[in-house]
Amino acid sequence: MADTLISEKSSGVLTLTLNRPEKKNALTRAMYQALADGIDGAERDEDVRCVLIQAEGDMFTAGNDLGDFAAMSKGEAAADAARSRGNPLLIALAKARTPIVAAVNGRAVGIGTTMLLHCDLVFVSDDALLTTPFVNLALVPEAASSLLLPSRIGHVRAFAMFVLGEAVDAKKAVDWGIANASFPRAELRAKARAAAEAVAARPASAAQITKSLMRDPAALAARMELEGVHFAAQLKSSEAKEAFAAFAEKRAPDFSKVAS
Secondary structure: OOOOEEEEEEOOEEEEEEOOHHHOOOEOHHHHHHHHHHHHHHHHOOOOOEEEEEEOOOOOEOOEOHHHHHHHHOOOHHHHHHHHOOOHHHHHHHHOOOOEEEEEOOEEEOHHHHHHHHOOEEEEEOOOEEEOOOHHHOOOOOOOHHHHHHHHHOHHHHHHHHHOOOOEEHHHHHHOOOOOEEEOHHHHHHHHHHHHHHHHOOOHHHHHHHHHHOOOHHHHHHHHHHHHHHHHHHHOOHHHHHHHHHHHOOOOOOOOOOOO
């Protein structure tokens, strides 16, 4: 079985490639841990001056593997234990000092979009589509996105993305400041790689300090913790059970008779 995350290091850049294209790069617990390990490891590796995140296939990521969500919604012991330890990727992103560049090919769902708010340079393919349909699944935002997204694009736009599940295409992503630029898919990786190498060529300590000055890790961690409390509660809610049942049964959910 191929590795679901490929890690490669060259020219001062650690490249982390999501490699589960047959499942639309849906993120499993193991993939979250591998991404976190890569980002955390970059902090300790003097040869790494920038991290580049990209994906194989026609989609950046479908977000969290819904099988994991469904298991947690049902209260399965292993899933509950995993959730209680927190998402290691979110923890790594909150405290990261090494600059991170993202190359987003195609759709980015849920965490696929919210993780971009922690990246320092973001490049998208011209067919990219960013969505954060948490409320559609009776869930709430994560990755401190309830703090970061409104501050980036404004309350009304963020609310529409979170609550209505409105998609943001490549042009809007650039215009709204979620991404730096969009490129044809065939050019995306080369452009993102060039940017990552340009970052890696800068003085490492100056780049890291600059990133740190632009962020508040304590505030991010606090918001992630608060989001996590609500997220865990929602996973056990009757609303979530209806949402996941509807997904499994390939029907529209009906929340009208579900107690809140």
